[in-house]
Amino acid sequence: MSALPDTGSSGLEAFTRLVGRLPEPVLACSAEGEVLASNPATAALLAKVQLTDVRLVLPTGHHELVRACLQHGEAVQDAEARAGARTLAWTYVPAASDGEAGPAVHVFGRDVTDSRQTEAALRISEARHRLLAEQSTDIISRHTPGTWTFLYASPAATTLLGYRPEELVGVSSLDLFHPDDRRTYKERAPTVAYERGIYVGTYRYRHKDGHYVWLESTSRTLRDPGSGELLEIISVSRDVSRRVLAERATRRLARIVEATTDLVVFFDGSGRITYLNEAALRTLTLPATGNRPLRLRELMPPAAYARVESEGLATARATGTWSGETAFIDAKGRELPVSQVILSHPDEGDGIEYFSTVVRDMSERRHAEELVQRHQHEMAHVARLITLGEMASGLAHELNQPLAAIVNYARGAIRRMEATPPAEAEVIKGALERIAQQASRAGEIIRRLRGFARKSEFQRLPIDVNAVVREMLRFCLPEARRHGVHLAAELAPHLPTVLADRVQIEQVLLNLLRNAMEAAPGDASGGIASPVLVRSDLTAEGCVAVHVIDCGPGLPSTDPEQLFEQFYTTKPKGLGLGLSISRSIMEAHGGQLWADDNPEGGAIFSFTLPAAPASATPGI
CATH class of the missing domain: 3.30.450.20 (PAS domain)
Incomplete structure (x- = not known):
């Protein structure tokens, strides 16, 4: 702003004439700062702020400003003063007049209230944005178009990429891309989306320590409003490594789900x-x-x-x-x-x-299980036949006794009938009754043999374990006498029934009894017989347990579990199948078979079977 021109009239008259129509306040001041004249706009301002003295709307250092203006011979600009709720900016300009009575300084005022408020709002907004940028966990950055050179980077760059912001300024973000992503960006692959001047892309950025971080960048272009020229690019980048890795894992899982045979x-x-x-x-x-x-x-x-x-x-x-x-x-x-x-x-x-x-x-597995089960049944049947073969001499002796008695009674009856006079009918009847008894005894032995040797389908039915024990003890009596062994039983009363295949349970029990009799130091000459005890009870878990207790040499000291391995045997002519098959039978029934040392000497072989449900009926 320049001084008002000298028109040849007195300075104050010229001043009044020139500034009378100006819309902003203008003052004429002496060299001492005294206000000599003002234009109508000044009066209007005073009326607006309800003041009468113009000095109240001038800057606080008004006189110093006048002196500084005259001393330096140049304008002093934008000295601010308050006028009520308004802010005025005053500019002091040396007057061009040389008249002694003329003003020394012209003071021009303008209302800057709105611009100052706008500037203050901008400063607050900039401070707020700067604070948000500095506190954000995302990287906020500015870039040059084309080269994507960093002009600014927020402090989050240190957290996410390991670089201080000043280290990134002047560096192209493309130089931090993974080589594959750099090619993808240059080819504008589908990973970059564009909508209304906004780019969204996901790339791997190289961390300062060398590893790569997945960042999703949302970038906006800033253009000159008039020319449309691209000025710079602002980006917000966040770490999406977890999300990307999770998405990759999901895709891999999807491929596995499609490839699995399940x-x-x-x-x-x-x-x-x-x-x-x-x-x-x-x-x-x-x-x-x-x-x-x-x-x-x-x-x-x-x-x-x-x-x-x-x-x-x-x-x-x-x-x-x-x-x-x-x-x-x-x-x-x-x-x-x-x-x-x-x-x-x-x-x-x-x-x-x-x-x-x-x-x-499970179709194939079920089929394989059925084949294995059928094979086990075949092996069990073979084992029973082998057992019967081993017991053949004892069973033959057992059958010979009733058969010999039948022959003797029949011959006696014939002699009495041939005698003169013939024997009375009552005598003959007694002999015939004894023949019938012995025939029944022989038939019972044969029935047990046939039942044990038969090859039948696996069938689980409710059975009384104590009844099976008694039956097998009777079956083993001939062999027990031959070994000089005394068979005894201590059976718990009122045991629940079990769901089992009777023939297979008989097979297990017979195998354990024969092992116990062979292990017992018996005396076949009629001396003191060695005891073999069979005990039954109910476990705390509600299972029926059977224990076969002998007084033999006991279990192997190295590894007792070897007894249950296929083809392991301690007998000179044994096959090593009995205990292995017996354990398989127990496990197929949901039970267990194991061996313990007898504290009184010998061994205890035990097996358990789950009790049958209360609703179990024959045919289950």
Whole structure:
């Protein structure tokens, strides 16, 4: 702003004439700072702020400002003063007049209230943005167009990339890209999205220590409003490494789910199926795309689905998982035995978003188990036949006794009938009755032999273990006498029945009894017999237990478990199959077979069988 021109009239007259129409206040001041004149705009300002003295709206150092203006011979600009709620900026300009009575300084005022408020708001906004940038966990940065050179980077760069902000200024962000991502960016691959001047891209940035960090950058272009020229780019970059790795893991999991041979099914709480993997479609012979949504109940037999609905889903809701053996049905109606696991997946609230189930087809395994079971039955039958062969001499002796008695009674009856006079009918009748008794005795021996040797299907029925023990003790009496062994029993009364195959339990018990008799130091000459005791009781777990106790040399000192290995034997002519087969039989029945040392000398072989349910009936 320059001084008012000299028009040749007195300085004050010229001043009044020139500034009378100006809309802003203007003052004429003497060299001492005294106000000599003012224009109408000054009066209007005073009236607006309800003041009468113009000096009240001038800067506090008004006189010093006048002197400084005259001393330096140049304008002093933007000296601020308050006028009520308004802010005025005054500029002091040396007057051009040389008249002694003229003003020395012209003072021009302007209302800067609005601009100062705008400037203050801008300063506050800049401070706020600077604070947000400095406190943000995301990297806020400015870049040059094209080269993406850093003009500014917020302190988060140190946390995420290891660089101080000043280290990044002047560096192109493209130089920090992973080589693959740099090529991707330059080729504008689909990882970059553009919408309304905003770029969104996910790239790997090289950390200062050398590893790479996944950053998702949202960038906005700033352009000149008039020319549209691209000025710079502002970016906000956040660490998405966890998200990217999780997405990759999800994709890998999806590929595994599609490649697995197990059936994978997703379904909602109503049982509506939302996903079937390739193995499920193939195994259940379902089309890849159906005309209507399937429900889980359509893929399972009614009984299996009822169990899943009442037990499986309820448990999965409560604990997150359930597993069990069920069944599925393929499109042809063929039933598949399966092992099934159900998982519940919670939503963001307290509910369940969906369920998933992993199903393994057990058809081949069931078939293999049936083959193994059939093989075990064959082996058990062979073992029984071998046992009978080993007992043949004793059994022959046992049969010879009733047969010899039958012959003697028959010959005696014949002699009496041939005598003169013939014997009375009552005498002959007594002989015939004794013949019948001995024949029944022989028949019972043969019945036991046939029952033990027969080859029958595996059948679990409720049986009385004590009755089986008594039967086998009678069966073993001939061999016990031959070994000089005394068989005894201590059987707990009122034991519950067990679900078992009677012939197989007899086989186990016979094997244990024969081992005990062979181990006992018996005296076949009729001296003192060695005891072999069979005891039954009920365990704390509710299982029926049978213990065969002998007084022999005891168990091997090295590894007693070797006794149950196939083909391991301590007998000179043994096959090493008896105890191995016996343990397999017990385990197939859900029981156990083990051996302990007898504290009084010898060994104790024990087995347990689960008690039958109260509702068990024959034929189960």
